[in-house]
Amino acid sequence: MIERGSPVPSVRVKLVGADGATDTTSDAVLGTGLVVFFAVPGAFTPTCHVNHLPGFIANEAKLRAAGVDRIVCAAANDHHVMKAWAEASGALGKIDFIADGNAEFAEALGLAKDMSGSGMGKRFARSAMLIRNGVVDAVFVEDAPGVNASGAPAILMALEAARS
Incomplete structure (x- = not known):
């Protein structure tokens, strides 16, 4: 598992944003500024859709006020599903x-x-990271079902602790 101090690996991915989907690499997306990156097992899945993503949407302004330049969510879904999820969730x-x-x-x-x-194949473990200029500052991986260590409130607390 990636650790604090490690650079973000370069892997081909599709970035889905307000302008559509583009081919890029993970290090290009996560390599500049302070990034909150969180990963979920799947778009539209119950915990991800109801508990994980909404916390980041609701706390976007607080995260930005804490110095976050970019908030990025990843899932092992195709870009069509990710775009539909982004639109449906208001993210x-x-x-x-x-x-x-x-x-x-x-x-x-x-x-x-x-x-x-459970018929879902290979997915992301529910997790989050703080990444500064392409280098991992902190990693948070859930060790039980639900959203605790990788949720927006925990990330905000980690950002506050880093400022102290």
């Missing part, structure tokens, strides 16, 4: 989305989780 234009359809970025980060038992 489009506030949060950027990485579509990691083959879970290659999840693998490169050491955050891939085999969810084949």
Whole structure:
């Protein structure tokens, strides 16, 4: 698993934002400024759609006030699904989305989780990171179901603690 002080790996991904989907690399998306990156097992899945993403949408202004330049969400879904999720959730234009359809970025980060038992294949483990200029400052991985360590309130607390 990626650790504090590690550079973000360069993996081909699709970036979904207000302007549509573009081919790029993970390090290009996450390499400039202070980035809050969070990863979910899947777009539209119950916990991700109801508990994880909404916290980042609701706290966008607070995160920006804390110095965050970019908020990015990733899932092992295709870019069509990620765009539909961004639109349906009201996150489009506030949060950027990485579509990691083959879970290659999840693998490169050491955050891939085999969810084949429930018919979902390889996905991201629910997690979040603070990344500063392409280098990981902190990693938060959930060790139980639900959203605690990787949710927006925990990230805001980590940002506050880093300022102290």
